[in-house]
Amino acid sequence: MTNNFVHVPPAPTAPDELIRRDLARVWHPCTQMKDHEQWPPVAIARGDGVWLEDTAGKRYLDAVSSWWVNLFGHANPHINAAIAEQLDNIEHVMLAGFTHPSVVTLSERLAAITPGDLSRCFYADNGSSAVEVALKMSFHYWRNVGRPEKTRFASLANGYHGETLGALAVSDVPLYKQTYGPLLLDTLQAPSPDCFQREPGESWESYTRRQFEPMRQLLEQHAHELAGVILEPLVQCAGHMRMYHPVYLELLREACDEYEVHLIADEIAVGFGRTGTMFACEQADITPDFMCLSKGLTGGYLPLSVTLTNERIYQAFYDDYENMTAFLHSHSYCGNPLGCSAALATLDLFEQSPVLDDNRELARVMAAAAAPLADHPHVGEVRQHGMVLAIEMVRDKAAREPYPWQERRGLIVYRHAMAQGIFMRPLGNVIYLMPPYVITAEQIRWVLGVAAEGIDLATRD
Incomplete structure (x- = not known):
C-alpha cells in the first residue's frame, strides 16, 4: 500500500496568537505558570x-x-546531515532482541573515550533515567553477589541528580525535593565540598580535603548497608553552580574501594568538555563504577542517555535465565537510532578539531x-x-x-x-x-x- 499522505507545514502564526495558544494548553517545566501573566514565554x-x-x-x-x-x-550542519542520513534508513527499533549499527558504534566509541574500564553501555531516554539505571543496577548487583543488605545510597548535600523519584531521593536541593519527601527513598547525605564556604585565604584543595572527612566517616559507619555513593564531579550545577577541587574525587574513589561501595559519577551536565577535560573525572584520574551521561551526548539535539559500567558488574547479571539475575529495566526509546546518530556526529566534531x-x-x-x-x-x-x-x-x-x-x-x-x-x-x-x-x-x-x-x-x- 502506498502512503499518499503529504505533510503540509502549519501556516505561520502571529507571535501573540502563538503565545495565547501556548498558555491555553502548555504546562512549562520548572515554571510558576502565573509568572507568564507578566512575562510571556x-x-x-x-x-x-x-x-x-x-x-x-x-x-x-x-x-x-x-x-x-x-x-x-x-x-549544526554535520549533526543535521547525520540525522537526515539515519532517518532515511531507520528511525527507531526496539533494543530488546534487536540492534543497529549506530548503537553498536556509539557504544564502542564511548567505551574508548571514557575513563578506565567502562566497557558496557545501557541506554535510556534522559539524564534522570540514566541515574535511575545506575541506582537500580548498583542495588541489584549487591543482591546478585549475595550482599542483599546493601540497599542504601549516599550523596552530597546540595547535589542534584534529576526529577524522577530515585534520582530525586539522592538529590538535596530543597526547591525540587522538599514537596515530594514522603514519596522518596531514605538516603544519606554528606556535607558538600563546595568551596564557596572556605575560610579567607584557604585554598580550594585544602578546604575540599577538609570537607571529605564527614564523607569518610559516613562510609565507615554505613558501609555495611550502602550500595553506592553518587555525586556530580566538580560542579553541583542545579545547586547554584557550586564547585570543588578534583582531590575530592580521588579521596572518594579510594574510600569507596576500601569500604566496598560503588562510586556513581553523574556527568550528565559536566561531561563532554564542560569542565576543561572530556569528562570531569579525568581531572582526578579516577574511574567510577558507573558513569551517567546525557545532555551534550547528542550535541543538544535529541533525548538520549547512557549509563556505563565495567565488566565485573556486567558479569554479575550474566547467567542462565531461570536464575532470574537479569537486569529487567527498559525504556521504549532505548538506544534510539536517531539519537545515536546525533551522538556519533557529536563525537566526530570532537575528533575533527581541537x-x-x-x-x-x-x-x-x-x-x-x-x-x-x-x-x-x-x-x-x-x-x-x-x-x-x-x-x-x-x-x-x-x-x-x-x-x-x-x-x-x-x-x-x-x-x-x-x-x-x-x-x-x-x-x-x-x-x-x-x-x-x-x-x-x-x-x-x-x-x-x-x-x-x-x-x-x-x-x-
Missing part, C-alpha cells in the same frame, strides 16, 4: 550557531546552551572578562571550571550573606539580558555562563559585560 522559530531567533525576528545569544545541552551550536584546546582558550577569555566582577560590592564569588563560570550575588560581601530568594534578584539580570539579546537563566542569585563551544571571544566579552550591567541593576537598593 518567548516563541522561538529557529536557531543558528549560538543564536536563537524568535517568531518576530529578534535574536538571542544562547549563553546557557538551552539547559546545558548544546555543544556545537544550533542547526575542541578541548579551543575551549581552554575560551575559558581563559571568560575568566579575564569576569575578573573585574570579583571586586563588585555585591558579588560574593566568581568561580569557574572550564567552560562553566558562575557569579554569585550577595547582600553582604564580607559575611557572604545571600539575598532573600523571594526578592528574585536573578530575574532582574535575566530580563536585562533578554532586552539586550542574550538568553541567561540565573539560578536564584547566581548568574552563570555555560555557552555552546562555537561562541567567540568577542561574544563572551559582550555577554559578561551585559551580565555586569544586570548585576548592577539587580543589586541597586
Whole structure:
C-alpha cells in the first residue's frame, strides 16, 4: 500500500496568537505558570550557531546552551546531515532482541573515550533515567553477589541528580525535593565540598580535603548497608553552580574501594568538555563504577542517555535465565537510532578539531572578562571550571550573606539580558555562563559585560 499522505507545514502564526495558544494548553517545566501573566514565554522559530531567533525576528545569544545541552551550536550542519542520513534508513527499533549499527558504534566509541574500564553501555531516554539505571543496577548487583543488605545510597548535600523519584531521593536541593519527601527513598547525605564556604585565604584543595572527612566517616559507619555513593564531579550545577577541587574525587574513589561501595559519577551536565577535560573525572584520574551521561551526548539535539559500567558488574547479571539475575529495566526509546546518530556526529566534531584546546582558550577569555566582577560590592564569588563560570550575588560581601530568594534578584539580570539579546537563566542569585563551544571571544566579552550591567541593576537598593 502506498502512503499518499503529504505533510503540509502549519501556516505561520502571529507571535501573540502563538503565545495565547501556548498558555491555553502548555504546562512549562520548572515554571510558576502565573509568572507568564507578566512575562510571556518567548516563541522561538529557529536557531543558528549560538543564536536563537524568535517568531518576530529578534535574536538571542544562547549563553546557557538551552539547559546545558548544546555543544556545537544550533542547526549544526554535520549533526543535521547525520540525522537526515539515519532517518532515511531507520528511525527507531526496539533494543530488546534487536540492534543497529549506530548503537553498536556509539557504544564502542564511548567505551574508548571514557575513563578506565567502562566497557558496557545501557541506554535510556534522559539524564534522570540514566541515574535511575545506575541506582537500580548498583542495588541489584549487591543482591546478585549475595550482599542483599546493601540497599542504601549516599550523596552530597546540595547535589542534584534529576526529577524522577530515585534520582530525586539522592538529590538535596530543597526547591525540587522538599514537596515530594514522603514519596522518596531514605538516603544519606554528606556535607558538600563546595568551596564557596572556605575560610579567607584557604585554598580550594585544602578546604575540599577538609570537607571529605564527614564523607569518610559516613562510609565507615554505613558501609555495611550502602550500595553506592553518587555525586556530580566538580560542579553541583542545579545547586547554584557550586564547585570543588578534583582531590575530592580521588579521596572518594579510594574510600569507596576500601569500604566496598560503588562510586556513581553523574556527568550528565559536566561531561563532554564542560569542565576543561572530556569528562570531569579525568581531572582526578579516577574511574567510577558507573558513569551517567546525557545532555551534550547528542550535541543538544535529541533525548538520549547512557549509563556505563565495567565488566565485573556486567558479569554479575550474566547467567542462565531461570536464575532470574537479569537486569529487567527498559525504556521504549532505548538506544534510539536517531539519537545515536546525533551522538556519533557529536563525537566526530570532537575528533575533527581541537575542541578541548579551543575551549581552554575560551575559558581563559571568560575568566579575564569576569575578573573585574570579583571586586563588585555585591558579588560574593566568581568561580569557574572550564567552560562553566558562575557569579554569585550577595547582600553582604564580607559575611557572604545571600539575598532573600523571594526578592528574585536573578530575574532582574535575566530580563536585562533578554532586552539586550542574550538568553541567561540565573539560578536564584547566581548568574552563570555555560555557552555552546562555537561562541567567540568577542561574544563572551559582550555577554559578561551585559551580565555586569544586570548585576548592577539587580543589586541597586
